[in-house]
Amino acid sequence: MRERLLLHGTAALLVVAVLAPLATPGYVLAYDMVFVPRQPLRWDLIAPADALPRAVPLDTLVALVTQVVPGWLVQKVVLAAIVYAAAVGAGRLVPAERTLTRLVAAIGYVWTPYLAERLLIGHWGLLLCYAALPWLVAAAKDRDLPRLVLAAAVASVTPTGGVIAFATVCVLVLSRRRADLLAVAATAALNAPWLLAALATSAGGRSDPAGVAAFAARGENWSGPLGALAGTGGIWNAQTAPDSRGSPLVPLVTVLLLALAVAGVSVLRRRWPPGSPPGWGCWAWPVSCWPRPVRGRAPRSWSGSSGTCPVRDCCAMGRSCSSRTPWCWWCVRRSARSG
Template sequence: MGRRRLGNAWPWVMALLVCAPMLASGYVLSYDMVFVPRLDITRPDVWGLGSATPRAVPSDAVVAVANLVVPGWLLQKVVLVGSLVAAGAGAMRMLNRFGLGAQLAGTTWFVWNPYVAERLVIGHWPLLVAYTALPWLVVACLEIREGGAPRWWRWVLPLAATALSPASGVIGAVLVVSVCGWRRCSRVVLVAVAVNLPWIVAGFAHAGAGRSDPAGVAAFALRPEAGLGRLGAALSLGGIWNADVVPDSRDLLTATLFCLVLWTVMALGAVVAWRGGPAREPVRALVPAAVVGLAVALVGAYVPAALEWVVEVVPGGGLLRDGARYLALLAPLQAVLVAAGVTVLAGRARAGFARWSVLVVAVLLPVAVMPDLAWGAGGRLQPVSYPAEWEQARDAVADSEASGDLLVLPFSAFRAPAWNDGRVVLDPAGRYFPRETVVNDDLVVSGSVVAGEDERARAVARALSEEDPAAALRAEGIGLVVVEEDAYGTDDLDALRAALDPVFTGDEIAVYEVPPDSR
């Protein structure tokens, strides 16, 4: 009973080590992670019906529905803590064929790794939810592979959780085919297609969706980490394109040494699996998915010309641009190999003290070498409150009778507002207001611009440069303009402001109506 309690408690311990500071009042706003008090369910772009490529389908719709009963601040905390707890609990379940110490070691690596750290800081919460579902999906699909018939919800629910975004939906589909096997995967594949239909249909509804700027291949290519090159970064579940979200500890010698130890343990696990035993069938089932994930992650770095052609020409090819996302497909296999390898090492330590020492080190070493995942990713993830003026601006937008969509200026995708302690975040105004909002989807990476795919955003950008921008915006169907006063570039908007009708003006944010006639 004591061992079972320890196994149940460990995922909670890890989750709270990471998320404790995030439980304070407010919202954690970091890069793509944007939660707002209330995401309006009537906005067409929430359902993928706006002009922008539907990258947040159906995750935005899920949030909007949940916001009908749960405020945004609470929903975010449930998602973040719940994802890490469920990931650990799922890994423990996936590894229950091993002893408790080996289970804990594999579970620690599954939760406490660079992939989780980097995707958490960059704010890819739908991808983390999908990552959480993977071990649960493996457990159910292994039963199917072996001829069993698990209850439908045991594989349908985790499969649906992987479908919150296009990339994670592909990850889930690849995993079920790999684990179930070709002979038994037909029913599961049909369900995988069904749960991914929201973003598939929305994608087809957008002309040219998924055809991306080939410059993005170089921008999103896997980066070296831990002093072990791109391949080493991939095999240690790191290598995200944005260097600013990488834990500082990944630059230390300890990270390099840990990776070498980790791979040695995994190699032992692979040898044991090859010879038979409890790891053999899971390893055989997970290797194809891991190979796919590794190949997709590396293609942008080693065969960029091929991927540039794919993302520019093939509809949906843009899903492969950020290949490091697909390293999630390696994580279940690595967790199994770690558990198998630790079992071998502990078995060779005959004395009780030596055996327990091996197990304790195996469980705690990932935490020790990457301590900056703890406490909100080393303080990077801290809750803040939206300024009171934002709520007043929201009321002004809701009360306005002006027809047309909303535009947020300055026209750039990311902000680093002082009220967010200067941390970079995707402009929250894109989701905050109860009206369809045109946003700039160009991305600046290391000074280079990766062009977005939204034709309407490009048209609005051209309208802003016209001699009479107010009239040009009205012609593009813009009825309201919100100006964030603390953003870089507001000084260039004086001429436009003079042609607009003020609705609400504050020190930090202002709302204007675009007059129906040009002046």
């Protein structure tokens, strides 16, 4: 009980550290994050006729909730839930007996450039997926189908999150037992809203090739784009990146953290049963990060996201995360001022 209280207390402190400037009533306007008092429930939110379903079913869910709850309250609760759930999920996922190890994992999973940059640019829907991933991995490890579907449902409120959740389940569920097949099928079904909307829309699915260069990962210091991605940063918009990421010491800290992550993998392999699915995710980040710095050749769908989720899960599960430079408070204050 004491260990659980410490973990939840740490998660609550992280919520305060990251989101305290947003505690007062009112709306936070930060690039793509815009809430209104009451979002009208329209058919084009469910199935856009002349646009790609980039926010299906997220916009519909927000419209339904804001019919009874003010938009500003929905925004604050969702942001707090993201930070809290991410911290608790990462802490619970680590197979360690020491409470301190779980607390380090919880802090490290939240105190990252990725979460700060996505908060600043307003990608809260993608952060819902980020917060749900530790719970999804834990449910897959325990073969708990109801919890897996619930975590996948939270992750799938955006098309990007749905694809990440589906890919994660496919990687984690390696055997072909009936329950595993049901998990894959259920996660695929959760992507049906945006898939059906994509089939029904008249909007073209082709993108401007210039978008690959415009949204490619950006180098933050002398280590270039690959170094930025290895540290879970590298977002294309320089205005949404913390100034501390430009320090020449950041790549050295990143190398240290990655070395600790590699050491943590050996610990995990001894604590999880042989062939345990979560271990596979620890090696996914180099493959998924590698195409991003290559301008003009990476797929358009990859160019829009800096960093990848597997690297954060690797850090959390490998006991390798430590607290970063304290810029989370600063970055959210910037977000509040932008509104």
